[in-house]
Amino acid sequence: MFFFKMLGTAAGGGVPQWNCACQFCDRCRTSPQNVAPRLQLQAALSGDGKAWFLLNASPDLRIQIEANSELQPSPGLGRRNTPITGIVLTTADLDQVLGVLLLREFQPLTIYATALVRKTLEANSFFRMLERVPNQLTWVEIVPGKKFSLGESGIYCTPIPLEGSLPFYARELDTGEPGQASLGLLLEKDGRRIAYTPSLPEITKELREIYRTCDTVLADGTFWSDAELNRTHAGTPLARSIGHVPLSGEDGTIALLADLDFPRRIFVHINNTNPILDASSPEHRAVMDAGWQVAHDGWQLDQ
Template identity: 40%
Template structure:
């Protein structure tokens, strides 16, 4: 199985356009050992030719230009993207669908019911696309049942609900529904190799931890280092309140990943611009290295 990290940052990317936090300021000045990051998205393939896109960030055009395997190869209009799977309905994971409107065929879109409802009501991206390429929407089951995507005979997928929050524009923002945010296991049938992808992960429920134990690679929520990290930019919001499990706190992601089999590759993705792990010389980054945890970066290639 081939995995391309198209974007590894959280909403706004790194540096964020209006942010003057220590990380963003130092990156602009060349005073930090860090890499710029676009907003979170990955692509998965079994043959290196046709790809399933997970999330479509506002940066999708730049991400495709930076990753030749997903670029056109035949005909006047072509793409390596065969289908799109949405993890949630957040702006930073769905706005890129509008960039894909020039497709010469309807987008094959897989998402849970609450995501579809949000994207046809509070943020009607899918309604807008009906005036362009159109969308063939396919529901993602949330009970762990495997589903297949036509054109990808060697891949199967299974999803489950995660505890998180719907976007601010969702009609049920304060009334969470199962499926507002999902985790997905991708299995390559011929090899049995498995990936677990969950860029937004607010709580390690039993079914989540069970899935994490059974895969070869984890690409999971690395948004914040501490629960109160956003305080440095004047926000009263805590990491857990907005659906993200911080890394360093008691019961945080580092402790969770320490209970995952050592042979499993552990990678953090969806890194917020305020997170000190972006500084590759920081003690926080050293702590991750010592724990056997990697930090995703744009155009990172993973082969399972």
């Protein structure tokens, strides 16, 4: 069995974003039936439906746990327990690690991360809250390209090295070593192969070869166009300059992967400015016509 669920599908800030009155945030507030609210990106997976692993830890994690009963503690197991066994961190970006601090209640946890991501978190005094009692936190170092198992789940994970650097708050710690600061993940169990790549600075030949072997690809759906942010927030950078290949255009994700044959292709990590949020938009229709899905909060993979 292979359980995989998206608990949140939006980019940083969610939809609607707290300080944004753009077209789609406004429509989400006034017409949520047209533009559905989305929590920040969060995925969970399990090999048996009992022990769960998180892919990163979003700032919305507490809400996401309470919205998904499989991640909640059981009264039959005592006052303090959790089915969450471990967390795989693919980056040190705040949007993907702040949720770890929400799990600081003396609960033993295992975190899988590169040496650089671990170093970045341990350099921040906030994360000492995860080391108040012995064995509260167990680190497992992961290496780009080297397969590892997620506990006893039967799920194997291979980190996919991506171009990228540490976030601004930790830039001085960056070593420049490829794949240490940013990873995708290839997940395997019982013949199923899932590529989880919600942040893509480029689509390389190597990545295409990985996708070619997968039955499910979850890809970066942050921006529809390269200049999308500029149209809503003057002076902001282009999509590619901040590490996201846009969906549209001859050099966009849809066109670059059009020749690959994999059954399920799903866009995740969708920014609040992206018109594919609106199911009635021509951009959303273009995505569907190209054989892609737009993931929603609660989207899950068939077993």
